[in-house]
Amino acid sequence: MNSEQINRSRTVDWTLRAYIVLAYVFVFAPIAASFVFSLNSDRFPSIPLGSVSLDWYRAVAADPLVWQGLGNTLMIGLIVGVVSTFLGFGAAYTDYRYHFFGKQAYLALALLPPTIPVIIMGLAMLAFLSRVDLSGRAISVIISHVVICAPFAMAIIRLRLSQMDPALEPAAWNLGASEWATMWHVIVPFTKPAIFGALFITMAVSFDEFAIAWFVSGLNETLPVKVLGFLQGQVSPRINAIGTFVFVISMTLVIVAQVLLSGRAAPKSDEKE
Amino acid sequence: MRRPISLYGLTFSLPLLVWQLLFFVFPLVFLVALSFWTVKNFTIRPDFNPVNWVTMFGKPVFWQAYGTTFGLAAAASVLASVVAFPCSYAIAFKLSDSARRMAVFLMVIPFFTSYLVRVYSWQIFLSDAGIVNVMLGAVGLGPYPMLNTVGATMVGYMTLALPLVILLQLFSLVFIDRTLIEAAHNMRCGRIRTVFEVVIPSARVGLVIAALFCFILTFGDFVSPVYLGGGDPTTLSILITDTTKSGQQWPRAAVIALTMIATLLVVAFLSVRFAYAGQAKGSRT
Numbered sequence: 133m134n135s136e137q138i139n140r141s142r143t144v145d146w147t148l149r150a151y152i153v154l155a156y157v158f159v160f161a162p163i164a165a166s167f168v169f170s171l172n173s174d175r176f177p178s179i180p181l182g183s184v185s186l187d188w189y190r191a192v193a194a195d196p197l198v199w200q201g202l203g204n205t206l207m208i209g210l211i212v213g214v215v216s217t218f219l220g221f222g223a224a225y226t227d228y229r230y231h232f233f234g235k236q237a238y239l240a241l242a243l244l245p246p247t248i249p250v251i252i253m254g255l256a257m258l259a260f261l262s263r264v265d266l267s268g269r270a271i272s273v274i275i276s277h278v279v280i281c282a283p284f285a286m287a288i289i290r291l292r293l294s295q296m297d298p299a300l301e302p303a304a305w306n307l308g309a310s311e312w313a314t315m316w317h318v319i320v321p322f323t324k325p326a327i328f329g330a331l332f333i334t335m336a337v338s339f340d341e342f343a344i345a346w347f348v349s350g351l352n353e354t355l356p357v358k359v360l361g362f363l364q365g366q367v368s369p370r371i372n373a374i375g376t377f378v379f380v381i382s383m384t385l386v387i388v389a390q391v392l393l394s395g396r397a398a399p400k401s402d403e404k405e
Numbered sequence: 406m407r408r409p410i411s412l413y414g415l416t417f418s419l420p421l422l423v424w425q426l427l428f429f430v431f432p433l434v435f436l437v438a439l440s441f442w443t444v445k446n447f448t449i450r451p452d453f454n455p456v457n458w459v460t461m462f463g464k465p466v467f468w469q470a471y472g473t474t475f476g477l478a479a480a481a482s483v484l485a486s487v488v489a490f491p492c493s494y495a496i497a498f499k500l501s502d503s504a505r506r507m508a509v510f511l512m513v514i515p516f517f518t519s520y521l522v523r524v525y526s527w528q529i530f531l532s533d534a535g536i537v538n539v540m541l542g543a544v545g546l547g548p549y550p551m552l553n554t555v556g557a558t559m560v561g562y563m564t565l566a567l568p569l570v571i572l573l574q575l576f577s578l579v580f581i582d583r584t585l586i587e588a589a590h591n592m593r594c595g596r597i598r599t600v601f602e603v604v605i606p607s608a609r610v611g612l613v614i615a616a617l618f619c620f621i622l623t624f625g626d627f628v629s630p631v632y633l634g635g636g637d638p639t640t641l642s643i644l645i646t647d648t649t650k651s652g653q654q655w656p657r658a659a660v661i662a663l664t665m666i667a668t669l670l671v672v673a674f675l676s677v678r679f680a681y682a683g684q685a686k687g688s689r690t
Contacts, residue, residue, distance in 0.1 A: 144596065148495035155492040156511065159568055162526035163518050165536070169529060177529045179539050219424055222417035230414060238418075241425040247618075248433075249625020249669070251642045252662045259439050259655055260432035279429045282421060311413045336517050343627070347649070359521045363632055375522030382517040390510075 163379070170372035177369050188373040198374065201358040205339060208270055208354060212277040213335035219278065220285025220330055225319070227286075228293040229301075243283045253280065254347030261348055268350025276348055277338040284337060285330035288393070292326030293319075325392040332389035336382045433666075440659040447653045461660040466639070474640040475668070477555070478624040481562040482616040485570045488563070489615070493574035494604070497581075509575065515568045523564050524632050531557050531633070553635030561629025566619040573618060577611020578604070613680035620676075621669055641665055 170189070174182040192198050223242040227235070245253070257276045261267040266275070300322070304314040320327070342356035349357055355378065362371050443452040461467050496508045515523070530536045531551040541547040551557055581604060589599045605612065623629075627642035636643055641661055648658040 141596075145499055148491060148499050151491050152495050152500075152508070155488070155567070155571065156508075158563070159512070159515055161530070162523040162564060163515065165529055166522050166526040169526075176534065178532075178534050179536050219421040222419075223421040226414070226418040226421075230418065238422060241429065242421055245425070245429050247621060249621065249642070249665065251625050251627055251645055252436075252665060253432075255645060255649055255655070255658055255662050256432035256436045257428075258649070259659065260428075260435045263435070275428050278424065282424070286421070311411075315413075340517065340519050342519075342521055356519060356521060359519065359525075363521060363525055371522055371525045375519055375525070378522070379518050383514070386513070386517050 166372045166375045167379075169369055170376045172369065175369070177372070188369045189377075192370050192373045192377075195370075197353075198355070198358060201353050201355040204270060204273075204349075204352055205355040208273050208277065209335045209338040211274050212281055212338040213331045215274070216278045216281035216334040217285045217289075217327060217330045219282040220287075220334075221289050221323070221327060223282070223286040224290035224293055227290055228296075242286050245280050246283055250280075250341070250343035254344040257344060258347040267348055268352070270349075270352045272348040272350070273345045273352070273354060276344045277341060280341070280344070281334040281337050285334050288330040288333060289323055289326045292323045292393075296322050329389040329393040332385040332392075336385040336389075339378065339382055339385070436659045436662055439656050440663055442656045444653055444656060449653065449655055457656045457660045461657055461664075467644070467661070470639045470641050470644050471664070473638045474624060474642070477558065477562070477630075477640065478620045481559060481566060481623040482619040484559065485563060485566050485619045486574075486612065486616045489567060489570040489574055490612075493571050493578055494600070496571075496575055497578035505579075509572065512568050512572055512575075515564075520565060520628060524561050524628050527557070527560055527564065527633055528552060531560070552633065553637070555634060555638075558629050558634030561633040562619075562623045562626065565626055565629065566622050569622070570615045570619050573611055573615035574608070577608040577615075581607045610680045613676050617673060617676040620672060624669060625665065 168181070169177040171184050171186070172181050173185040173187060220242075223238075227239060227242075232238075253276065257272070257279075258267055261272045261275070266272050296319075300318055301314055304318050305311070309317065340356060342354070342360050345354045346357045346360055353361070355374065359371055359374055362368060362374075438451075439449075440457055441453050441455065442449055443454050443456060444450075496505055500508060528535070532538075533548055533550060533552070535552075537551065538548040541549070585603055585607060586599060589603045594602070625642055627640070627646055630636065630640045630643055641664075645658050645661050648654045648661065
């Protein structure tokens with residue numbers, strides 16, 4: 133502590149703090165602007181602001197294609213969330229419990245997909261899925277999204293498993309519980325917060341993904357693909373209205389996940405379940 | 406530790422393995438095969454013909470786009486690292502624990518907002534009658550054309566990569582042994598010199614990985630170059646979408662995609678080697 137005080141200057145400290153604020157302003161400026169201009173009446177968004185209006189929300193709500201896109205997005209997000217969480221849970225448990233030949237390769241498969249550029253994934257999925265007659269449907273988006281979402285679920289659940297006392301599972305076996313019973317009564321309850329956290333995070337990831345969906349969805353456009361369409365056509369503040377709406381949904385999912393994941397005070401009560 | 410293979414174990418291990426083999430590895434491998442297929446009368450047929458590779462690699466447009474994309478992604482990685490470092494450094498060393506947690510939480514939010522919407526939002530700021538030009542006009546400057554320039558593309562790239570770069574840098578900085586910094590200070594090492602000779606070498610792996618992720622993200626991005634950069638100069642990602650969406654030239658798009666993957670693998674390999682080669686030196690300091 134003392135030595136830090138020697139090298140401490142108020143000017144430097146405050147300059148650095150101001151720099152943090154500046155960086156956050158850059159990151160949040162587009163998010164804030166999108167919210168502000170979704171409520172602004174002007175056709176061409178700029179300052180000075182026009183009057184407050186809900187016109188863009190009305191315009192969006194009146195567009196049946198937007199509703200269709202939202203329906204697709206929600207349905208796809210839900211299925212992707214459930215499937216990726218199941219796959220991710222299995223992979224996390226495999227990594228936690230088993231040692232086997234080729235485990236490194238297994239883990240690479242489990243974690244690498246999000247590092248491949250989405251545009252390449254999109255092309256590869258489109259080429260492959262259209263070959264096996266699975267392209268241009270909702271199922272094509274689901275398949276591709278699970279590939280990139282399962283790694284997130286795996287990472288979240290693996291983290292929770294590493295907090296578990298490694299003696300817990302063998303203890304249950306010694307007391308006569310079968311592997312299946314131990315899974316159901318010990319491991320699943322312990323990882324429950326992470327399972328739900330993973331479910332919500334993967335849903336949020338699928339909810340925002342537009343590039344792969346754009347390649348493979350065909351006519352079953354999801355909402356982000358719809359936004360891409362708006363961007364390509366005439367620029368319109370409708371994007372802001374959709375963006376704000378999607379932001380609220382995504383943030384709700386993330387905050388719920390955050391609350392579940394940070395419930396670390398609960399491991400004791402977990403064991404009782 | 407080896408246990409016999411059981412139905413129980415397979416129930417949990419196999420689904421992911423099967424899914425990723427079928428829908429991740431196989432499509433990427435198929436891309437290799439596809440790059441040797443040929444297109445006749447708008448239909449793609451199986452073939453073993455290097456014509457796509459020869460055509461693409463013989464096009465000056467392709468190499469121009471390759472140079473542009475590589476240059477832009479490299480510039481973005483340097484810029485993001487330089488811009489992010491003072492911020493991550495300040496969060497790591499100048500904020501209280503609770504403020505740091507808040508800062509991390511805030512930096513996670515952008516990952517769950519639509520990148521498309523943020524890019525559109527930048528159009529509002531940067532267009533000719535946009536917010537920035539109106540503000541400049543108020544003090545008698547401009548208007549400057551800012552949209553559809555390389556600078557605007559860079560703003561988009563920063564929007565995409567800066568939060569991740571800040572977080573990755575931050576995670577490597579908070580794990581630095583603080584006694585190292587105190588020791589440097591005790592030995593009358595100046596503040597700036599401590600940053601360059603103690604902090605940066607100790608956090609080197611994280612800093613390089615952060616830059617690498619920025620490179621990967623921006624190298625494959627097509628949104629910023631199109632909607633902020635105006636599609637000019639052409640990048641590889643624009644070339645892929647054009648080749649795929651408006652012609653049936655999927656095999657040629659596959660050639661571009663594979664060249665991109667090869668480039669990324671080489672860059673990733675070199676960065677990781679560079680990161681860990683530096684670590685030995687860093688721990689000696």
